[in-house]
Amino acid sequence: MYKNLMYICNSKYRMKMKNSQLYKGSLNTIILKLLEENGKMYGYEITQKVKAITLGELNITEGALYPALHKLEAEGLLDVEIERVDNRLRKYYKLTETGTKETMNRLSELEDFIRNMQSLVNPKLEF
Amino acid sequence: MYKNLMYICNSKYRMKMKNSQLYKGSLNTIILKLLEENGKMYGYEITQKVKAITLGELNITEGALYPALHKLEAEGLLDVEIERVDNRLRKYYKLTETGTKETMNRLSELEDFIRNMQSLVNPKLEF
DNA sequence: TTTAATACCTAAATTAATTATGTATAAGAA
DNA sequence: TTCTTATACATAATTAATTTAGGTATTAAA
Secondary structure (H helix, E strand, C coil): CHHHHHHHHHHHCCCCCCCCHHHCCCHHHHHHHHHHHHCEEEHHHHHHHHHHHCCCCCCCCHHHHHHHHHHHHHCCCEEEEEEEECCEEEEEEEECHHHHHHHHHHHHHHHHHHHHHHHHHCHHHHC | CHHHHHHHHHHHCCCCCCCCHHHCCCHHHHHHHHHHHHCEEEHHHHHHHHHHHCCCCCCCCHHHHHHHHHHHHHCCCEEEEEEEECCEEEEEEEECHHHHHHHHHHHHHHHHHHHHHHHHHCHHHCC
């Protein structure tokens, strides 16, 4: 019974995110790019990596991450491989061949997106 | 009766958008920035301006734009002023004082967002 | 005279993400 | 040694932005 209490208490320590609206729609691109960069990663590792790279500014929620990974896997962009480390489960994801190609497309879209957003907010540089 | 036919036919010419997922969440920032830049604008003008600046890459849908404008107005960030030009209605929007301040915040968030996304996809430049 | 462009609007459906849980092991602090 | 935190997976209900698909009306162009 005190196990249940632990869960209740533990839930209090879970960080709430108030990420800017802007990050909506960028999660898949981030996942794909990190996997392309690092070969294989597991979910929790991705959240920590993103937190580190963005200096704590972007915190991916588990509720967003895991369904996103499952969807990318279902779409054939990711392969999964389960490992047990220290009696703890880890699901390593890596890009499939299709996933590698799609990652290129997504990164190209991201470049266009960033260029367009910069044109919109900093017109002096462009016109 | 042929008027109704015109509407039916006309609907065929409405462009469908396949904008990248990445633009989701950026509409309000775009609207606020354009208004800050141009003083006052009406809805249709905003869609055309965005299309021009992004060289046709970003096409804002009316179904997204008008509700967004109404919401920003309801939140007190925009003021509206109706004009009739060539017997056609135009609703000009401009930033309120609060809206001007909020625009600064949103632009700052956008800068952070772009910087973070660039760190994520181009780690060589940062690490 | 039909089509396309200008100009506003909304409602239903989709969908990504948030919020709030649940479960379990290991490490560290009290 | 007990409580807390960190590691590690997961899902279900809700929220909210956007898409999709309409609707209405005037002016310009083909």
